Amino acid sequence: MVILSILSKWRNCKRNIQADIQAVFDRDPAARTTLEIILTYSGIHALWSHRFAHFLYRHKAFLLARMVSQVSRFFTGIEIHPGASIGKGVFIDHGMGVVIGETCEIGDYVTIFQGVTLGGTGKEKGKRHPTLEDHVMVSSGAKILGSIRVGRCAKIGAGSVVLRDVPANSTVVGVPGRVVVQDGIRVQADMDHVNIPDPVAEMFRSIQDEIAALKMEVEWLKRHTGGKSSDDSQSLQHIE
Template sequence: MADTKINIAEIDPVWDRIRREAEEAVRKEPLMGGLVHACILHHKSIEKALSYRISAKLASNEMSMVILREIAEEAYRDDPSLIDAARADLVAVHERDPACHRLLQPILYFKGYQAVQAYRVGHWLWKRGQRDLAYFFQMRISEIFGIDIHPAARVGKGIMIDHAHSIVIGETAVVGDNVSMLHSVTLGGTGKEEQDRHPKIANGVLIGAGAKVLGNIKVGECSRIAAGSVVLAEVPPCKTVAGVPARVVGEAGCDQPAVSMEQGLPDIQ
């Protein structure tokens, strides 16, 4: 009797769904066929597709797509947690962004998702001691996507950056899991300190558009930072802060603000 055992490793419902969405996209808009085939349908796995997408975006006359693709593929082979994070980020964008209707969209079109995946490869290089290559990734990510994440920064999984314009995340910043932020957010330092000088964002935090969090301060789990706020002091867990400088104005309003994306302020007495 022939061996009919199925290799479980080859079964990937997420990737199968993305491919189905890609095929449907080509049926509906044949002019997109070249892009969709190159980015999705020519690849056997999500890591191969991401390697291609990252390298195509970051390639320049200074560094070829072939070299960048080899770097990304090596990163994914060496550290499977990069793909786990990429999947978690993909689900986060799909669940939290009302403009995202298919898993296909972030890979093809959303610069926040693409930039974070490119950063993750740069962070892998940084941890291996390949600092100049990591800086090159940072430079190209900033030039192409308008997002500046230092390769030494530590960013968790399940990250959603909506609109993703003018994001800055400093060298010693830490971002936990399941964090959501909108455009023009800065996680920066103050003064000219050279050691641990950037914010520590706990799990489940929602950071509104234009918010600035400055200095080596902790933002507590499942808290909310209102749009346009300047945060200079520690934020307790499960609270909402707003203002310049920011102060506590109420509770977070729900268990998972980063998932609900609810940004309305509580009634302020």
């Protein structure tokens, strides 16, 4: 039974390693060979170190798990608490400055870019960090804070601050984060984290359109009143 358990864990570990490497090939056009990925990708190093630290953490070797985590942080610039749960095929691109909290749950085939924080909002106990479902993409500098859930295939725009649950197949941008696309067109977890709608820019465009319409109305009134309103005409006649 012990041997079978060890073999089963080894098969799972092997599948996870293969999925991690394949995720880099699928989502990074700069990746050339498996050896290059294994030797030079800090995201891969951080993930594999985390899997070992997480194993120690689950077996209550908390101090040793934290030591492994901190050594990995020193070499990769990616801080993952050993208590975090991370699925297979996760891709941390570049990764410098990424922080993943203790009670985070990250599903399969998630993409995380540099500077992302998956953090808490206070000193509360229990589940206090986000849950990311499968195929989520979190763009550069985004902050997802608190015990919230980001639905499957959601996209978080660069620099967004997300404080509430995000529905599946949706796109979130802004501070605080707002859903700007949901279900109208299925959002795939692709690599296009630039061409995302900007709600602030859309609001300014709406204001500009209203100003333009008001200018047209004022010009029309000027043409039909000789440039003066009836009240202005009466005032001028009274003065004369």
